[in-house]
Amino acid sequence: MRHINLIICHCSATRVTRDFSPEALEACHKARGFTTTGYHYYITKDGHLHKCRPEDMIGAHARRYNAHSIGVCYEGGLDANGKPADTRTPAQKQTLITLLRALKADYPDAQILGHRDLPWVCKACPCFDARAEYNHLKPLTLEQ
Ligand SMILES: [Zn+2]
Structure with missing residues (x-):
């Protein structure tokens, strides 16, 4: 198993007003020469968690930091005008917390x-x- 010392959060850098499906993300990353989506997990605006690559496979999402990290991405990150913004929906926030x-x-x-x-x-x-927001989250335990 890989030694993981970082869990890195990303946005897809797409406008909140448009849909960027996991398929579109994968096609985009393949066009950049990746074998598949660079992140391990992708969370769409509806809060759905999409598994993109297995955790033991090195990601392609943070240059120099891929070997020992997991990449998590949410759909969005730009407002309607294309400016960087926290566009996480309540459903995405909930899924992010559970996943993290x-x-x-x-x-x-x-x-x-x-x-x-x-x-x-x-x-x-x-x-x-x-x-x-997330570094002090408590690990999920079986009782919860
Ligand atoms: Zn990023």
């Missing part, structure tokens, strides 16, 4: 942060403060 807590249970040493929190990243992704 499950990942925390599997990888207790992993830090949760946003793509923009990595050094040398000069983009807004994921357009919210993932570290402040």
Whole structure:
């Protein structure tokens, strides 16, 4: 199994007013030369969790940090005018919390942060403060 020390949150950088399906995402990433979607998980606006690649497969979402990380992406991140914005729907937020807590249970040493929190990243992704919001989440346990 890979050693995971980072769980990195992303946005798809698509306008909240348009739909960007998992199929469209996959086609986009394949066009960039990836074997499949670069993220491990993709959460659409309806809150549905799409598994994109297995966790033991190295992702393609954060240069220099792929080997030891899991990539999680939500659909959106741009407002209707194409400006970076936190466009997470309540359903996406709920799914994100559940997913991140499950990942925390599997990888207790992993830090949760946003793509923009990595050094040398000069983009807004994921357009919210993932570290402040999620890094202190409690791992999901079987009793809950
Ligand atoms: Zn990103």
